Amino acid sequence: MAEVLVLGGGVAGISAAWHADRAGREAVIFEAKQRWGGLLDHFHVDGFRFDNAVHFAFSNNEPYKKILAMTDCISHRPRPYNYEQGCWLKHPVQNNLYPLPAEEKVKAILGFIERPDQTEDPNYRQWLEQQFGKVISERFPARYTEKYWTVPSEQMGTEWIGNRLYRPSLEEVLFGAMTDQTPPTYYLPEMLYPRRGGFRTLMDPLREGLDLRTGKKAVCIDPVKRYVECSDGTKEYYHLLASSVALPDLVKMLAGVPTAVQEAAETLWATSIALVSLGFSSPKAGEHLWFYIYDQDIYPSRVHAPYRKSPDNAPHGCSSLQFEIYFSRYKPLQLEGDALVEHVITAVEKMGLASRSDIVAVDYRILPYANVVFDRGMIERRDFVLNHVRNCGILPIGRFGEWDYLWTDQSFLSGKKIEEELGKL
C-alpha cells in the first residue's frame, strides 16, 4: 500500500513525490517508460545528446528558481529568428519586417494601421487580425498556426496566449520596417540551460532519493477500492493518488466513468511531434539558437541547435540541429521515417544551414504528446472531465494531467499542489 502514489516520472510527478517526501510522506512514482523525465528527458545518438525538443528554463516563481539555482547553467539571451522563402527575419516578425521588399512592407503596415476593432471573445484568427492586421496575420502567425497547432487559426480559442505573442505599437512596426537595429522584444530576457548533462539534469536534485519505479505502466484504476493495476499484472493500493497521465488516457483506464465524461474526454486532443535530429561533423550548423519556419513546403515548424544550448550536447568540433514536425488527428504526417528525414536534409541544404556531406548522426522519433490544443470550447469540456477525476479522489497534475499549456516551472508547481491534499491523509 502506497501512502502517496504518483503516476508519471516527468517534472510534475517528480515534483509531487518530492513535495510529499519533504512533508514526511512515503511516495512512490510509477513511470511507464524505462527512463524518467518525460518530455524533459534526452537521448544519445553517436556521441550527440538531444533533448525531447527545444527546452530552456525560465521562471518568475521563487520555489522553482531555487531548484534552478542548484544546477550550473549557461545563460542565453533569446534572439530567435524566422525563416520565410529564403528570407531571415528577427523574431517577432510584426516589428521586424525590415528584410522584406518595400512593397510588401507597405502592405503589411497598411494592414496593421487598418486592423479591425477588438471584439469580445474572438477566435484566434480574429484576435490575430485585431493585433497585427490581416496581411501580417495571414502571412505569418496564421500560417504558422496550421503547422504548429495543425488546425486553422479560426478553430482555436485565445485562452493559451498570455504574453507569448508580442503586440507592438505602430511606432515599433514602422521602426522595425526601416532598420534591423531593433531592441529585443521576446517575452523572456534570459533563458537557462544546464552546462552539462542535458535539460533533465535540472531535476536531478529532486529525483535523488525518491522511490521511482520505471517500466510501471498504469493500465487500470479503481477509485473506489483505491488501487492501480499495471501492465505487468501487479496491483498497488494507495491512500492518495496523483496522476500526470494524459487526461483522455486516464479516463480510459478509470473504472465507472459516466458516458458524458467519456465523450467529453474523447474530444480533447493534442498535437504530436515527429522529431528529426541531425549531428554534423562541422562546427557551426545554422546560425541561430532556434528559429521558426513559415513555408508550407518545408514541413518542420521549429528548429533548434542543441550544441548552442550547451557545447556538452555535441562532440568537440561538431554541431547539431533538431527539427520539430507537428501532426495530429486532424493533420497526419505527410511523410514518415526515412522519407521525412530525407525531406529535412533537403531543407537543411535549401536553407543553407549545413552540408549534407557533414551529417554523421541521424535520429527519427515520435513524441505522442506535445501541446494540448485549445480548440473552441475546450476549456469547458476539459473542466467537466477534470471535475469527475477530482471527484474520484485523484489529483490531476502536469501539462497533460491538467490538460493545459504549462511550461516546466508550471508543471513543477502543478505537482506541488499535492501539499494541499496531504492534510486529507
Ligand SMILES: Cc1cc2nc3c(=O)[nH]c(=O)nc-3n(C[C@H](O)[C@H](O)[C@H](O)COP(=O)(O)OP(=O)(O)OC[C@H]3O[C@@H](n4cnc5c(N)ncnc54)[C@H](O)[C@@H]3O)c2cc1C
Ligand atoms: C516541444 C516542446 C517544447 C517545450 N519547451 C519548453 C521550454 O523551453 N521550457 C519549458 O519550461 N517548458 C517547455 N515545454 C513544456 C515542458 O516540456 C512541460 O511543461 C513538462 O515537461 C511537462 O511535464 P509533465 O510531468 O507534466 O509531463 P510529461 O513530461 O509528459 O510526463 C508524464 C510522464 O507520465 C508517463 N506516463 C504516461 N502514461 C503513463 C502510465 N499509464 N503509467 C505510468 N506513467 C505514465 C510518461 O511516460 C511521462 O514520463 C515544452 C514542451 C514541448 C512539447
